[in-house]
Amino acid sequence: MQSLGDERINSKKTTARLLIMILFIILIFYICLIMNKKIEYSTTAKNGYIDLSNNNLNNFITExxxxxxxxxxxxxxxxxxNIMVPGRWNENNKVARKMGRYGYGxxxxxxxxxxxxxxxxDLRYIPSAYEVYINGRFIASNGVLGKNLKTETASWRYQTLTFYTETVDVNIEIKISNYHNNxxxxxxxxxxxxxxNIQNNVHExxxxxxxxxxxxxxxxxxxxxLYHSDLxxxxxxxxxxxxxxSMLLESISDVNILNYLWSDIPFNxxxxxxxxxxxxxxxxxxxxxxxxxxEQTCKKCWRIISTVNALFLLAVIIFPIRIFVYDDSIYMTxxxxxxxNIMYTLIKAIRRRKKHSIKLTFGFIFMVLTISIDILSANKIYLAYVSAGNYNLGLLFFAICGIYVLSEDIIEAFISSNQAKDMEIAFLQAQIAPHFFFNTLNNIYCIMGESVPTARNLILDFCNFLRVKHKFDYRENVFYTLKExxxxIRSYFRLESAAYGDAIQLAIKVPEEFEGIMIPQLILQPIVENAIKHARIHNNITIEIQAIKIKDKLQLMVSDNGVGMREEILAKLLDKDCKSGIGLKNINDRLIKCYQTRLNIKSTVNxxxxxxxxxxIIKEVK
Incomplete structure (x- = not known):
């Protein structure tokens, strides 16, 4: 039979595995979307001319x-x-001699x-403003062209343009001004x-x-x-x-979803x-x-790099964007x-066989590869069979690896805490046994002076009681069935009846269907013992045990018609500082640890x- 803690651990493991599986399914679906792109790369422009007459533009799009x-x-x-597209005009020596990094053309x-x-x-980001003409006719603009920083209005907006041509010859003219970008x-x-096809590509x-x-x-x-919770x-x-x-980066780059949500977002x-x-x-x-x-992190390197990151972040917030925008020498460094620095730390962790180091290194290397491919592509170094623009795949893959590591740590921590809790519950249950044994043996000792046969029968009842009581090892099981x-309680009550006779009566009103429900050991017997000890002063009492199903839970109740308790005594009964009612406090502590529920006591004097x-309601697993 699995304990309640084992079921929770298995539930945690199942949830973690399900989360990772869902993330990988999303990742595979994302890769399928990328591979499904219908883009031709065979034809390139030369000397300001490109012949697409033989291209299948009915089914494909082309760069x-x-x-x-x-x-x-x-x-x-x-x-x-002649200037290369895509490319930056100040990378062309002839252009750079005429106008440098800022200008228009x-x-x-x-x-x-x-x-x-x-x-x-399909026009992606063209810094900083532009106008598009096709066959001499104005089609669209982005921002406002200018001949200096003050007259130019920069815009970071992607556009898809539709045009009609009456001939097979199309002349595209794009006027650009740039005073906001390096x-x-x-x-x-x-x-x-x-x-x-263009619209479908954008939608994809x-x-x-x-x-x-x-x-x-x-x-x-x-x-x-999770961080803001108890963790x-x-x-x-x-x-x-x-x-x-990573979400913010993705919303700005590629199709710039942020611009779809906020079309007038300022360029700065x-x-x-x-x-x-x-x-x-x-x-x-x-x-x-x-x-x-x-321990594997180089503290000096970490402080230096953290300082550099902080200074760059401060520069981004304070200084004009022209200082750092698309300046490779800054952000690449x-x-x-x-x-x-991260790779150095991970290698040291692998060499010292630290937990999760291989998983995180694998995810990190994959992320670095996707970022490197994008950087090489941006610098016109293309790799065969590998497409650029998929750095977000690397970021997502590393995030999945990180979450997997965190989920493993949660499960391990849960197992450790569950084991500690089971040990504490077993200790609390072990406290019950000496207390009860002393009372029972004392009763048998008193009866032996009056009737040896009665004492002999009581010893047999006590043996039957112990047989049930010690059927389980506290270290392995802290639960058994309600029937047990x-x-x-029946064996215990016969032991007590030898001392009190007909002055105490027991009524058990528990439907048979509830007898297979798992409960912590000795969760009811101390309550019955407490009722016999404190509720009966001079009068006879009847103790009743009931089990009632309330929604998806089982309510267990032990009631008596004894002397009752005053409110001030009732209020202090479950306090840690109260020296009486050890059995009830023990039960209350175990209920909190096992089910996060508490013992409820209602009493009226006389x-x-x-x-x-x-x-x-947890049924026994056979």
Missing amino acids: IDGEWKFYPMDNTNEEPI TYKLQIKVPKSGYYGL KGGIISSILLGQTN GIIKSAIIIGVFAGLGLYLIL KKFNFLHVGLFCLS LITKLQYFAFVTGLFSLQFFIRSIYR ILILNLI ELDL VGTKVFFEIP
Whole structure:
């Protein structure tokens, strides 16, 4: 038979495994969405021209990347410069000599499509403002173009544009100004395809981001609530903050769901939120690893990196965004320092065979790989069979590993506390035995002087009592059936009747269907003993035991028609400082530890006393 504690432990394990399984199912579903993208990569632009006449744009969309024509400072009188898209214009030496990191210019690309008709463009982030013209006709704008910081209005908004072309030749012109970002230009791929395919691709991106955001938000809030509960473990807070910062990053990047929810969000605010989430994620990651492997953490390195993170976070909050936005030398250095320090700690933990070190290292390496792929892709280093833009997969995978580690720790802590609780309950039950044995042996001793045969029968009853009483080992089982407790009480009552005769009567009103319910050992007998000892002074008394089902619980009650108790005595009866009523306090303590319920006592002077409590209905497992 499993104890109540074992059932709770198994329940905890099942819940943890179910949570991990659900998260992995979501992860697999997310990967399937990524693999289902219908994007062609075969054709690239050269010298401002791309031929898509042979591309299957009915079923696929394509990236119109490659060499675009670029006119710095809108100087159309000079020869255009071939510039790579995606890319930043100040990475091009010719452009950098003409206008540096800040300025404005026009991108142009001529496209040959398979047929005339409706097409769509998917424009991601283009800093800082732009206008789009197709075949000389204005289509859309984002922000307000300007020729300096004051006249430009920056905007961080993704757009999908629909246009109609009467010919197969399409001329795209994008005018861009950038005075809010350290590096300007078309820094993300532009997608072209049939309108419905572009819309479907955007919707899939929204679904993908919504799934990731929902998972991160749910996990983050759940872990923070766990921290604020009785657990008070900081590693729950650290992983929770990591999940919430990852959620914020995902809501800003990719399809920018935050912009869908708040279309007029200021550029400065959304930019600072992105960097705030970046630094907060690094902070929480550092603190989480340190909280688990404090001895393996290099304290000096940890202090230095934490200081650097704090200073960068302060700079993000205080200084203008132009100082740090997309400055690779700053955030890349901070990112690498944090990752190296964490990897160093994990390697030391593995070498010393610390708990969970391999699981966390595996999750961390996967996260670093996905981040590295995105960084390489941003620097135009592409890996075969590997797509970029999936760093959130790595973040989610590491979060799952962290949650798995935390769930294992919870289960282990629960097992330890349950074992300690069982030992304490066994100790409380063991306190009952000497108290009862002394009283019973004293009664038999007194009767032996009057009637040896009666004493002999009482000894046999006492042996039967002990046979039931010591059927179990307290260290292994602290529960038995209600029927066994009632048999114990009947044997005990016969022992007491030898001393009191007909002055005490016992009535047991327990339906047979309840006799198989599991209860703590000696949970009723001390109440009966207490009633015989204190309720009967001169008059005869009747003690009644009842069992009543109330919803999903069983109420057990021992009542008597004895002398009762005054309210002041009743109020102090279960106090720790009260020296009387040891048996009742013992029962109350065990009820609290086993079921988080308490003993209830109602008494009226010269009327009687009722002692009752409720326990969950748990049947015996044979």
